[in-house]
Amino acid sequence: ETGVTQTPRHLVMGMTNKKSLKCEQHLGHNAMYWYKQSAKKPLELMFVYNFKEQTENNSVPSRFSPECPNSSHLFLHLHTLQPEDSALYLCASSRPRDRVLAGANVLTFGAGSRLTVL
Amino acid sequence: EDKVVQSPLSLVVHEGDTVTLNCSYEVTNFRSLLWYKQEKKAPTFLFMLTSSGIEKKSGRLSSILDKKELFSILNITATQTGDSAVYLCAVEDFTGTASKLTFGTGTRLQVTL
Numbered sequence: 035e036t037g038v039t040q041t042p043r044h045l046v047m048g049m050t051n052k053k054s055l056k057c058e059q060h061l062g063h064n065a066m067y068w069y070k071q072s073a074k075k076p077l078e079l080m081f082v083y084n085f086k087e088q089t090e091n092n093s094v095p096s097r098f099s100p101e102c103p104n105s106s107h108l109f110l111h112l113h114t115l116q117p118e119d120s121a122l123y124l125c126a127s128s129r130p131r132d133r134v135l136a137g138a139n140v141l142t143f144g145a146g147s148r149l150t151v152l
Numbered sequence: 153e154d155k156v157v158q159s160p161l162s163l164v165v166h167e168g169d170t171v172t173l174n175c176s177y178e179v180t181n182f183r184s185l186l187w188y189k190q191e192k193k194a195p196t197f198l199f200m201l202t203s204s205g206i207e208k209k210s211g212r213l214s215s216i217l218d219k220k221e222l223f224s225i226l227n228i229t230a231t232q233t234g235d236s237a238v239y240l241c242a243v244e245d246f247t248g249t250a251s252k253l254t255f256g257t258g259t260r261l262q263v264t265l
Contacts, residue, residue, distance in 0.1 A: 036194050076156070077240070077255040089250065124194070139244050139251040140186065143194040 037061040040125050040144035047115065048152050055110040055147045057125030064130045066108040067141065068100060071122040083108060084130060115151045122146040154179045154245050158256035165263055169231050173259045175241035176223040183246035185217055185224050190238045190258070198226070198239075231263045 038059045047053050059066065068080040082090035083102040097119075099111040108125055126141040155178045165171055177185065184202045188195040199208045201217035201224060208215050212231075217224045228235055238258040245252045 036196065038194070074257060076257050077242075079253070084250075090252075139184070139246075139253055140197055140200055141195075141253065142197070143188075145193040 036142050036144065038125060038127055038142050038144035040123075040147050042147060043145065044148045044150075046150045046152065047112065049115060049117075051115075052111070052113045054112065055123055055125075055149075057108040057110075057144055059106055059125075059127040059142070059144075061127055061142060063127035063142070064105050065128045066102060066105070067126040067128070068098075068108065068110050069124040069126060069143075071124055071146070077124070081110075112149070115149075117151050120149055120151045122148050154243060154252070154254040156241055156243055156254050156256035158239075158241050158259050160259060161257065162260040162262070165231055165261070167231060167233060167263055167265055169263075170227065170229045171231060171261060173226040173228075173239050173241075173261070174223060175225070175256060177241075177243045177254075178222065179243045179245050179254065181245050181247055182219065182243060183251065184244040186242045186244065186253070187215055187224070187226050188240040188242065190240055191236075195240055228261075231261075233263050233265065236261060236263045 041056045065084045070078045079092050080094045081100040086102050097114050101109040124146045125144040128141050157176050159174045184200050186200050187198040199215045204219040212229045215226045238260050240258045242253045242255045
């Protein structure tokens, strides 16, 4: 257990479904992230929240909609996805991202949600 | 644009061998380089390197950074089957107000009996 919990671990959905991924951290961190991991590609940063405010959206299609109600919880709402969106979605948390000392960006990852879009 | 290149992409070794994994990078405002180990689950943090020439060590794993040549290596001695994983390298770009991590594609290591 890393202290970052993701649910569900596996999800299969059709292109017209609406589903959500959930992430919860018990580390007292203030920054939370969504990453997409596809086969043979680097981890792709999708969204960043710092103290509940979205600070980064890496040109992610609008069919992915994040929500961060507080510093401990992060959601990724999924709607009308495409088969190429099938991937492992990793949530991570860290200390606040504007800290001067190195180490603020040591991410703690969850185990991921494996998404398959049919 | 920041860039991280890891090599080799994959390798297979026998238990007991020593392996060296490479990570080269280009980053605008370098602050740190991080190594993670990913088995079939969450990537777990191994090392953070900020200064050249200072070796970080944890058991059979060690890592060193060369900021002049822009690379890092991760060494694993006396490999065990439990070392089988994808090893990820990431560099941190820090502008003074926010930091950003760029990951490489990873090196897949398989340790066989």
